Amino acid sequence: MTILPSSEDADQRRLRELGYKQELKRGLSVVSNFAFSFSIISILTGVTTTYNTGLRYGGPMSATIGWIVVAAFNGCIALSMAEICSAYPTSGGLYYWSARLAGKDWAPLASWITGWFNIVGLWACTTSVDFSLAQLLQVIILLSTGGVNDGGYIASKYLVLGFHGALLVSHGFINSLPIQVLALFGKLGALWNVLGVFVLMALIPAVATERASAKFVFTHFNTDNGEGIHSTVYIFIVGLLMSQYSMVGYDASAHLTEETKNADRNGPMGILTAVGLSGIFGWAYLVAVTFAVTDIEYLLDANNDAGGYAIAEVFYLVFKRRYGNGTGGIICLGIVAGAVYLCGISVVTSNSRMAYAFSRDGAMPFSKVWHKVNSKEVPFNAVWLAVVIAFCMALTSLGSEVAFQAMVSIATIGLYISYALPIFFRVTLGRKSFVPGPFHLGKFSCLIGWIAVIWVALITVLFSLPVAYPVTKDTLNYTPVAVGGLLVLCLGSWVVNARFWFRGPVTNIEK
Numbered sequence: 001m002t003i004l005p006s007s008e009d010a011d012q013r014r015l016r017e018l019g020y021k022q023e024l025k026r027g028l029s030v031v032s033n034f035a036f037s038f039s040i041i042s043i044l045t046g047v048t049t050t051y052n053t054g055l056r057y058g059g060p061m062s063a064t065i066g067w068i069v070v071a072a073f074n075g076c077i078a079l080s081m082a083e084i085c086s087a088y089p090t091s092g093g094l095y096y097w098s099a100r101l102a103g104k105d106w107a108p109l110a111s112w113i114t115g116w117f118n119i120v121g122l123w124a125c126t127t128s129v130d131f132s133l134a135q136l137l138q139v140i141i142l143l144s145t146g147g148v149n150d151g152g153y154i155a156s157k158y159l160v161l162g163f164h165g166a167l168l169v170s171h172g173f174i175n176s177l178p179i180q181v182l183a184l185f186g187k188l189g190a191l192w193n194v195l196g197v198f199v200l201m202a203l204i205p206a207v208a209t210e211r212a213s214a215k216f217v218f219t220h221f222n223t224d225n226g227e228g229i230h231s232t233v234y235i236f237i238v239g240l241l242m243s244q245y246s247m248v249g250y251d252a253s254a255h256l257t258e259e260t261k262n263a264d265r266n267g268p269m270g271i272l273t274a275v276g277l278s279g280i281f282g283w284a285y286l287v288a289v290t291f292a293v294t295d296i297e298y299l300l301d302a303n304n305d306a307g308g309y310a311i312a313e314v315f316y317l318v319f320k321r322r323y324g325n326g327t328g329g330i331i332c333l334g335i336v337a338g339a340v341y342l343c344g345i346s347v348v349t350s351n352s353r354m355a356y357a358f359s360r361d362g363a364m365p366f367s368k369v370w371h372k373v374n375s376k377e378v379p380f381n382a383v384w385l386a387v388v389i390a391f392c393m394a395l396t397s398l399g400s401e402v403a404f405q406a407m408v409s410i411a412t413i414g415l416y417i418s419y420a421l422p423i424f425f426r427v428t429l430g431r432k433s434f435v436p437g438p439f440h441l442g443k444f445s446c447l448i449g450w451i452a453v454i455w456v457a458l459i460t461v462l463f464s465l466p467v468a469y470p471v472t473k474d475t476l477n478y479t480p481v482a483v484g485g486l487l488v489l490c491l492g493s494w495v496v497n498a499r500f501w502f503r504g505p506v507t508n509i510e511k
Contacts, residue, residue, distance in 0.1 A: 010262075011026060011089075011260075011261060011262065011263050012026075014089065014263070014264060015089070015090065015258060018088060018089075018090055018096075019505060019506070019507035020090060020258070020360070020507065022258070023258075023373050023377070024091070024179070024258050024259045024353075024356075024373065024377055024378075024379075025178065025179045025180070025259060025376075025377040025378075026258065026259055026260065026261060027179050027180050027183065027259060027261075028179065028183055028256060028259050028260040028261065028266075029260075029261060029266070030260075030261075030262070030265075030266035030269050030270060031187065032183040032186055032187060032260070033253050033256055033257075033260045033266050033267060033269075033270035034190070034253065034269065034270040034273045034274050035183070035186035035187045035189060035190035036186040036189075036252045036253065036256055036270070036346045036349060036350065037249065037250040037251075037252045037253045037270050037271060037274035037275075037346075038189070038190040038193065038273070038274040038277060038278060039186055039189025039190050039192075039193065039342055039343055039345070039346040040125075040249030040250070040252050040343055040346045040347050040350060041246070041247055041248070041249050041250055041274055041275070041278045042189065042193055042249075042339050042340065042342070042343035042346075043193060043197065043246055043278050043281055043282035043285055044193055044196050044197065044200075044285065044335075044336050044339035044340070045129060045132070045246075045336075045339055045340045045343045046242075046245055046246025046247070046248075046282070047242070047246050047282060047285055047286055047289075047311075048136070048311050048336045048340075049132040049135075049136070049340075050241065050242040050245050050246065051063070051242065051289070051310045051311045052300060052308070052309070052310045053238070053239065053241055053242045054066070054239050054242035054243075054286075055222065055293070055296050055299060055300060055310050056222070056225045056226075056227070056239075056300055057222075057225055057227075057229075057235050057236070057238040057239035057241075057467075058221055058222055058235050058236050058238075058239035059220055059221060059222025059239075059296055060212070060216060060217050060218065060219075060220045060221075060222070060290045060293065061218065061219055061220055061221045061222075061236075062221070062222070062235070062236055062239030062240070062242075063239070063242065063243075063286050063290060064217060064218055064283070064286055064287055064290060065218065066236065066239055066240045066242070066243050067243045067279075067282060067283050067286055068283065069240065069243075070240055070243035070244050070247060071243070071247065071275075071279035071282075071283070073451070073452070073455040074244075074247045074275055074279070075275060075276070075279070076448050076449075076451045076452040076455065077416075077419055077420070077423070077452040077455070077456070078250060078271050078272055078274075078275040078276075079272070079441060079448050079452075080423045080426065080441075080445075080448055080449045080452045081250075081251070081254065081271055081419060081422075081423065082267075082268035082269075082271045082272050082439055083268070083426075083436060083437075083439060083440050083441050083445060084097045084101070084422055084423070084426055085097075085253070085254045085257065085264075085267045085268050085271060085437075085439075086264050086265065086267065086268045086436065086437030086438055086439035086440065087264075087434065087435060087436055087437040087440075088100055088437075089254075089257035089258070089260075089263035089264045089267050089437075090257060090258060090357065090505075091255050091256070091257065091258040091259075091353045091354070091356060091357035092115070092255075092354070092357035092358065092360075092361070092505060093118070093251055093254035093255050093257070093354065093357070094114050094115070094118050094251060094254065094418050094419065094421070094422050095111045095112075095114040095115030095118060095357075095358065095363075095418075095505075096111065096357070096505050097114075097422035097425075097426075098110040098111045098113075098114040098115075098421050098422040098425055099111035099504040099505050100430070100505075101422055101425035101426050101429060101430030101433075101434060102425045102429050102430065103429050103430070103433070106425075106429065107503075107504040108498075108499070108502050108503050108504045109494060109499070110421065110425060110504075111361075111363075111504040111505060112363065112490065112494055112498055112502055112504075113421065113487075113490050113491070113494075114418050114421045114422060115354075115358050115363055115418075116363075116486070116489075116490045117414050117415075117417050117418040117421070117486065117490070118251070118354060118414075118415065118418035119351070119354050119355060119358055119364075120410055120414055120486055121410050121411055121414035121415035121417075121418055122347070122350060122351040122354055122386075122415070123351060123386065123389045123390055123393065124393060124409075124410040124411035124414060125248070125249060125347050125351075125411040125415065126168075126344070126347045126348055126351050126386055126387075126389075126390040127390040127391075127393040127394050127411070128411045129340060129343055129344045129347050130164050130167045130168050130171070130344045130390060130394075131160075131164050131394050131397065132340060133163075133164075133167055133337060133340040133341060133344060134160045134161070134163035134164040134167060135160060135309075136309075136312075136333065136336065136337050136340060137163050137337065138154070138155040138159075138160050138163070139306055139307065139309045139312045139333070140312075140330060140333050140334065140337065141153055141155060142154055142155075142305075142306065142307060143305060143306060143312065143316055143326060143329070143330050143333070144330055147304075147305030147306065147316070147326075148302075148303060148304065148305050148306070148307050149303070149304075149305055150305075152305070154307070157397060157398060158398070160397075161394060161395070161397060161398065164391065164394050165391050165394075167341070167344060168344075168348075168387045168390055168391055169387065171344050171345050171348045171387065172348065172383055172384050172386075172387040174345050174348075175345065175348045175349055175352060175378075175383040176376075176378060176380055176383055176384075177376070177378070178376045178377070178378060179259050179377070179378065182345075182349060185342060185345050185346070186345075186346055186349070188342060189339070189342030189343060189345065189346055192338055192339050192342055193281070193339050193342075194277075194281065196335045196336070196338070196339050197281045197284060197285045199335060200285065200288065200289070200332060200335065200336075201284050201285055201287075201288030201289075202288075203332065204288055204289060204291075204292050204314070204315065204318055204332070205288055205291045205292060207318050207319060207322050207328065208291070208292040208318045208321075208322075209318075209321045209322050210292075210294045210321070211291050211292065211294075212290065212291050212292070212293055212294055216293075217287060217290045217291055221235075221236075222235075222296055223235060224296075224297070227467060227468035227469065227475075228468060228469030228470065229467070229468070229469060234465070237462045237465075238462075238463075238465070238467050240459070240462075241412070241463055243282075244412060244416075244459060244463070245411075245412045246278075246282060247275065247278060247279070247282070248411070248412055248415050248416065249346075249347065249350070249415070250270075250271050250274045250275050251271075251350065251415070251418075251419065252270075252346060252347075252349065252350035253267050253268075253270030253271045253274065254267060254271070255350045255353040255354050255357070256270075256349070256350070256353060258353075258357075259353075264437045264438050264439075265438050265439065268437075268439040269439075289311060289314060292314050292318050293314060298313075299313050299314065305317075305326070311336075312329075312333055314329075315328075315329035315330075315332040315333055316329035316330065317329070319332075348383060348386050348387065348390075351382075351386040352379050352382040352383040352385070352386050353379065353382075355370050355379070355382035355385055355386065356370065356371060356373075356379035356382045358370075359371040359382070360506075361504065361505050361506045362501075362502070362506060363498075363502060369381050370382045370385055409463075409478065409479040409482050409483070410482050410483060410486060412463070413459070413460055413463060413464075413479060413483050414482075414483060414486060416456045416459065416460070417456065417460060417483070419452075419456065420452065420453050420456035420457070423449050423452050423453055424449075424453045426445075426449055427445075427446045427449040427450055427453065431446065460483070463477075463479055464477060464479045464480040464483070465477065
């Protein structure tokens with residue numbers, strides 16, 4: 001009689017075939033895997049913190065219709081990533097995929113560039129999320145003490161940085177817990193986002209005494225951006241940044257595959273469901289909030305009660321106009337803050353797993369330190385590495401807002417470049433050698449892959465364009481400087497040093 005292996009045994013066997021032994025605790029279900037990605041995408045986080053960009057560049061139409069455009073192309077990226085994830089379910093994710101798909105000669109360089117873009121993008125994403133929450137807490141304090149027009153308390157940049165540091169430390173402690181406990185926070189984050197969207201999309205339009213028309217929400221195009229840009233196409237493109245930023249982070253499902261049961265099926269499912277549901281709930285949230293927008297210029301005015309934080313001002317005004325005070329709006333902001341906090345937990349989780357895998361292959365300085373797993377089967381050192389680097393990145397906010405924005409711009413463009421590279425190798429060098437896993441796209445694989453690659457190439461160029469004219473040191477878009485600088489560092493370190501010793505993913509199975 002033949003005894004069939006358990007799903008865990010099958011997962012371990014597949015991992016050994018890919019060159020690694022099981023070191024992390026494999027305790028995540030498909031729901032838990034999905035929850036981490038959905039919590040990182042966190043449409044309440046992305047939409048709320050970048051709504052100003054959508055309103056300024058194109059307004060309602062750029063936000064609502066632009067979201068649909070971005071969601072469609074992100075669907076292609078997610079489908080291609082899910083197919084590759086099914087074939088190679090490892091914590092290394094993207095950089096491992098690039099190595100396998102680029103072929104023997106190109107594998108080391110391909111995995112080196114992909115890995116560094118991915119991990120730096122995740123560090124920048126951690127910085128961006130927690131700093132955005134610190135800024136949101138500043139706005140909540142401001143409104144709770146009367147707002148800008150009634151002498152409300154405006155926190156200094158040092159206090160905001162202090163908030164940021166405290167949030168990071170709390171996320172570090174939570175991520176030091178066993179994966180079974182951490183999974184509960186991932187599920188809570190997913191549930192919080194779903195329920196939060198339902199509450200806000202029902203409450204805000206219902207309480208609003210003044211509502212925009214459907215024509216305004218879906219067709220009004222704001223060309224009065226005050227930034228010297230008059231081309232409608234140009235404005236619409238810049239406005240897409242809100243939607244694109246809001247839908248990043250779903251590579252978490254790949255980084256968690258070594259802790260996921262039935263990883264070659266559940267990893268891809270986590271990616272696809274996270275992106276699909278985020279597209280639906282994000283659009284619903286955007287539409288509901290935009291129905292409460294009646295004066296774009298006032299919402300973007302730094303002299304309004306929320307200091308120019310558009311969605312905060314929408315929430316505050318909606319309740320103030322109906323009830324005479326904005327307390328209800330502040331509570332709504334608290335719901336958003338909860339979502340951002342839970343998003344931050346999941347970002348550190350994804351970040352630490354990537355560092356664990358990348359250092360396992362010796363790609364990082366002091367790799368032996370970051371690859372260590374503690375008695376709880378948690379990459380403890382990699383968790384706190386993420387915390388420290390995210391805090392150091394935020395220190396740039398003390399000197400220059402421009403420098404800080406350049407730093408966190410890598411969170412969007414840098415991550416998407418790391419998404420596109422293995423897909424590019426899949427449809428080029430690895431087209432004939434790729435052996436699909438249980439989830440595959442069949443004859444549509446290359447078509448969808450090329451759409452994904454072309455879209456990332458397009459947004460990389462478009463989001464590097466100036467966002468204000470005339471271009472000065474204060475208005476220059478530093479995205480190409482940040483992303484280009486990272487590329488130069490990657491290639492420079494490769495030519496000078498890494499090409500002599502880095503060979504891509506290295507097996508750690510004892511012979």
